[in-house]
Amino acid sequence: MARYGMALDYKNCINCKACEVACKEENGVLLGADKHRIWVGSNNPEGVWPNLDIASASFLPSQCQHCEQAPCEEVCPTHATYYDENGVVRVDSDKCILCSYCMNACPYDARYVDDRTVTVDKCTFCSDTRLARGETTTACQNTCPTKVRTFGDLDDPESEISILLKTRDHFSLKAHLGTKPKLFYLT
């Protein structure tokens, strides 16, 4: 029993996409730009050459926010989407009927359809691969060149993520929606 979350030191991100590849290789995610559990959002700089605004050219790594009040879970008619014992938002593909309510409800666009099972798929925090083997990091965290991510148990006051969140300012995406995301962006 844990309450897993992730802190992202997003200013480290160089948009190299090592995390995306590691995720696909670890979890056997299908190829295709529209088939991904995690991604790096990027903006082109605003302005006109040579006066470009550097601050507007940002990279924001993202994925399922593993909300504590997950809209995807609320709308699922078959309880295919559920919180597992560690607070990770999961999908039971046996129960999924591809009604796609969850995909529409998710404010973070974190879900896609796996064409093999024809069900909805999303980030699992590597629960059924790495964590199931006793590893303590996700594939995306482990491989990151600039070490953007820190995964861990929010209920453990000694965990690295708990210490980071205590000592660093941070924000959540679309916090006003009240979804209580468990991804925290460090500033």
Place this chain on the structure above:
Amino acid sequence: MEVEVSRRKFLQGTVAMTVVGGVAGTGLLSAGHGEGEAPGSPRLPKSVTTKTGTGKAEEIPFLCGMCVNKCAGFARVEDGIITKLNPNPYFPKSRNMLCPRGNAGIQTTYDPDRLKYPMIRIGKRGEGKFKRVSWEEAYDAILNGTDKFKGLAQILDEEKDNRSTIAYCNGEGLSKEGFEDLVGKKLGSPNYVDEVSICLETAGGGFFATLGVYPEIDFEHADYMIILGANRAEAIITPDTMDMFKQTKGRGLKMVCIDPRFTNTAAKADKWLPVNPGTDLAYVLAMTWVVFNENLQNEAYMKKHGVGYEEYKQHILSHKYTPEWAEPICGIKAKDIYEMAREFMNAEHPIIYPGRRSIFSPNDYQLRRAMAIFQALSGNLDQKGGYIYGNPIMLPPEYVNAPIYDQAKPRFDTEGIAFPTLKSGSWIVFRNMVLEGKNPYPVRVMFMRKHNPMMSVPNTAKTRQFLEKMDLNVMIDILPSDTAMYADVILPEASYLERTSPVKAYGFLEPAIVQRKAAIEPLYETKVPEQIYKELAEKLAKPLFEISKKYDKDLQEQIKLRGEEKVFKEDGYDLADAWEMPVHEKNREIVEKVYGKKAWEILDERGVYYPHMEEYHKQLDPNDYQYYPKSKRFYSTQGDKLRVICKYDNLAKRGIDAMPTWHDEWKFSVPEGKFRLITGRHAQYTQSGTTNNAMLRDLIPTNYLWINQRVADKMGIAFGDMVEVKSEVGTVRLKAYPTEKIAPNQTFMLHGFGSESKGLELAYGNGANDAVIIKDDIEPVFGAAVMHSTNVEIRRV
């Protein structure tokens, strides 16, 4: 329901490289995987990506082979299949990370387009018609030829044992030295060309000549950095990339990015200043002028370590390299130059980032000299937060018993070069002199390995002519590259995950020894390079010795004196004697001899070893490791012997400026209606070797032509429109990407795309090959390729 459309299934319907003969149903591009496999076929994954399991697995230490960095990792092998590549937390250089290419290495090993068995050409050169043969038949074709091409024995006989009729090339990699041993030392060819003269030769050369080192940087303690035309967020170099971007953006390391393009590195900088291509030298000279004019330099340091320092100061001041002079040349405002020079010298640990990148302009060598001296003016050398000389970790040199061939002639590719490099020469000068008939003796054979000059050496048309001119082309590689299409004999090599490579040492701040171990057996009929070298050497040794006996008077003399058998063995004619031991065994012998049994055990298990590793290495938090405690790192190693060569008189003897000097012929100009072509890399691709990787193509489907948004609007070019790009040496077509990230008179494309080889399902015809349109200009010091001197026309088609 299984609806994944595997690209492997697509292959059956595509135009593919033709392979005639061989076992039915196993074409070069066989659909193969998963279904209908014959017993004994290689273990292959059933889908492109494989979800890792929770059961039994092996973790084999490897060194990545996707680019030059050699990051360390562990390959997870489940039931004989590599399912995941994970970073190795023991290697200080790669800091427990794998980049996107490193993660995608699985797709290179399991690429269905792999060269799977030896082949010999049966069609025309470049046509891609090959016949599958056995290894023995392939070696025999190299020695004796076929009805389509001559063999080495006949050619050497006709050339009276002039071994220099053989030329060879090899791209960077851990088995490169063995290939140099085979063709250079054992077969006796001096005509070697490699990636150095199309990469960073002047950067290395300029820094070495000035400071005696091409340094590492201690970013942890640096507080100010000017990064000049190097794109470390996209062209990833370890450990630089990992270290610098943890500290930028107001977190200790202020960064100014000087680059014609707004890159991902620019996005991480505090300031981005677009410089006119090829004029960075004027900018650095002006910075230097500000320093001297305002007396900001560490005078005591330079008086102690500088050679020709006073003359350099006078040189800079008397030439009046003022920021006002530089502004119209380099396009960077004088006030910015003043500000940067002052900020730099006021910083505690400033860095002007030394590299690494290709050679962009003819003045690149002098640019590197000027940068190195500018750094020295701050005194921030050989100390915390500065340029690091570090400590080399030594492995004993390899001895190869090389025969001396009396009939072999020296290399000749020296035209227009001040300092011809004996070992690897100049690709462009060598190729062009052969094409222009300026070679003093015939060059008739090209041995090639892991190198794709059709896509890497500027002016592809000339490379094609060069390859067509040869009587015999041999290629050792893992994929059917554009260059492989011009081979007469193709020998398929094991990919980096299928082979144990010679042990390698990395020095600098935190030195370590590393070993790549085979994660799986070589797939198909591929072999590890050292085995290929050995077998080929065995095949060639006796017959070629007979030819030497016929023409080599010294050899005849020796045989008379000492007897044939003795001379053959003792004088190195037994070509295979350089590979008596398998690589893994040899690694063990070397490491145990120098560092002991325990060191070998650690290296063999973890892939990394350095003295006191067990004491020093520890995990600090989930993301960070200590490799050496700070007190044990090699921050300062030079002491009083450190020299800063400001004036280098030897250069002047060969017509090169002894001190960095600007010449107006280097001014940037583009005729109206044309664009200056610049090229570069991306984090998701290395060079042409990675553009057939399915996973990476997922991230960047093709290369686009960057063109300024406003210019594109005027020309009626929209995103995705096909455009033709024409230079004086060639024409290519690719899709347009209008953006404000580039100047109105410049254009950019990623390197490595636009393959012509039909054997590469994903890379074939995808995007454009920049080498087709880049002119074959060279810089004057080493004859290295200049990449950014080509103007092009662009039109929508």
